[in-house]
Amino acid sequence: MPAALSTNKEGWILPPSRPFTYLDGRQRWPAEQGYFLFVSRERFQALEDGRRVTDLCSQSIDELPAGARRKPTVCFYGFRKGEVTHVARAEVRYGAESGRDRLDMWNHRELPRALRVSAIKKELIGSQAWRARKALDGGPCSPTAFKAMMEALKKVDPKIFKVADKLIDRRPPPAEPKPTAARQNWAYQRDAVTTALEIARIPKELFHAPSQPPEGKKAPKSVFDGDKQMKSVEDVLVLRDSEIRDSDWHFVTEQLYPAKTFDNGATKLTVLLANKLELEKQLGVDLIYVNETLNGVVFVQYKMLRGRDGEDGYRPDGQLKAEIARMDAVAKTLAECGVDDSCDGYRFGTNPFFLKFCKKLLTHSDQGHVPGYYLPLGYWKRLIETPQARGSKGGLIVYPETFSRRYFTPSAFDLAPLK
Structure with a gap:
């Protein structure tokens, strides 16, 4: 019945x-x-x-x-x-x-x-x-x-x-937390997932993650920790099969990358968090998002502008140089792939790598974007060769005004890359 x-x-x-x-x-x-x-x-x-x-x-x-x-x-x-x-x-x-x-x-x-x-x-x-x-x-x-x-x-x-x-919550934003590596990593990941969802037109409310990492003896490694729907980049059906007892596979199962697939009608999006993992060392990025419906991929590396509103700028260092070298190596490999000349293969640009310069990263409490500036990697390479990217003593430093109007805002970035 x-x-x-x-x-x-x-x-x-x-x-x-x-x-x-x-x-x-x-x-x-x-x-x-x-x-x-x-x-x-x-x-x-x-x-x-x-x-x-x-x-x-x-x-x-x-x-x-x-x-x-x-x-x-x-x-x-x-x-x-x-x-x-x-x-x-x-x-x-x-x-x-x-x-x-x-x-x-x-x-x-x-x-x-x-x-x-x-x-x-x-x-x-x-x-x-x-x-x-x-x-x-x-x-x-x-x-x-x-x-x-x-x-x-x-x-x-x-x-x-x-x-x-009662629908209106007027609570003041939480006190500014003390920045730590774990909190900054969490904030990068949280914003990365929100960005990816909005680009794919999937409601960001389907993703739940607090503004700060949970306190406890064992710090979480990713915003997907505890999410039973999280899937691995590795072959889950094989590596997690309880019947496999071969000790040679143990080191593989301990390196599962956090990833999750979101569905919204006809749109399917897979988000991979590479920050602080081996995947970042290989690709030089913090976020990879794959729009499986449109066959589009975007890679984003996050950088923090110092100061409350980014007024202290960002000084490029050797780490960014190494990360860009990894991106260039991947871009060279991608360029060897065949070109899709159909309308379905059209993309906003051929280079899928972007840098996001964030401000107020740790204090951002709602589920929207962290304020910041998205720059295509190609433009960044040109910018640092100009006098505008030099400080008063000749050192390399950029501020929000250095980008002039040649950047994407979070909302504009939703509409632009690799559609």
Whole structure:
């Protein structure tokens, strides 16, 4: 006998709930803007089905101003115009199509009762009331209008206000930790995985890792430690077979590299963390990401800008020189491969190596990118030959302003390499 199907108060049949949620509701989320979304009953049902399976659903909306994208947002939504039944965390990260954006929503909460936006409009006061009234008809709610709207909501229905307000986490960022090799290594890896996921258009919330490594007697070696879904670069089916007792294989099984494959619909991405491992000594990079859907590969080496905002710059040393020599050796091998002249074989560039210069690496606490600058390896080689890369005493040093405009930001890097 199959289990009885559950229905909601509207009588719709619901898919079975998952016993877990992919997305963490307790991460710091200082939302200061809102969005009011009204969709058809059919589309609402599709969103409901999606959120019950993965907790993450998306809706195509009118294009937002650039300043409203990639900002924590509280989304109020429902299937009747002028009536809200749910609230969720949301963010616009990517465009949906020409003239449209994609609103991603997660950590959904059903309101204890339907909320009429007309009731909120009656309580709106202040110079931003007109902006809030406009947003309540459907669309983005700017920070000032959002504040006025929340104050009006608190008067109209304190219980619903409490549900929405709980989605906002205004905790101050953690105190700046003392930089250690282990913490820096952890931060490099954590940012590398987030970068790879965003490049592949896979929600970064599918990857869970705290901003600092867990404390304990045995320090973790990678952000994938403890992840049962982590797979090895080596032949797992052979090397981990419990029937193999040959002592000659023991040294191999102790050198398993941390890697994980993420899936999001038709997109499959494998992330390999090479930092501080033998793979870095061979390739000269900290991160390798393989987009198995597009057959694209990117290699990234991380470097730290000194100072709180990178104001103390970065001084290239012998270690970077050795790492670049390894990259050049790999690039020479890659150049010997046959050229794919088809459209599917087109790439942004033939050199897959990049340097990322980070700032505030250790204090970055949310799940987004660490602020920094991505430089193609070829441009870096030209830059260090110029007077701009020399300090007052003639030494080699670079600052954020040294890069001028010839670098990728984290968001621009999402769109560029090896598509």
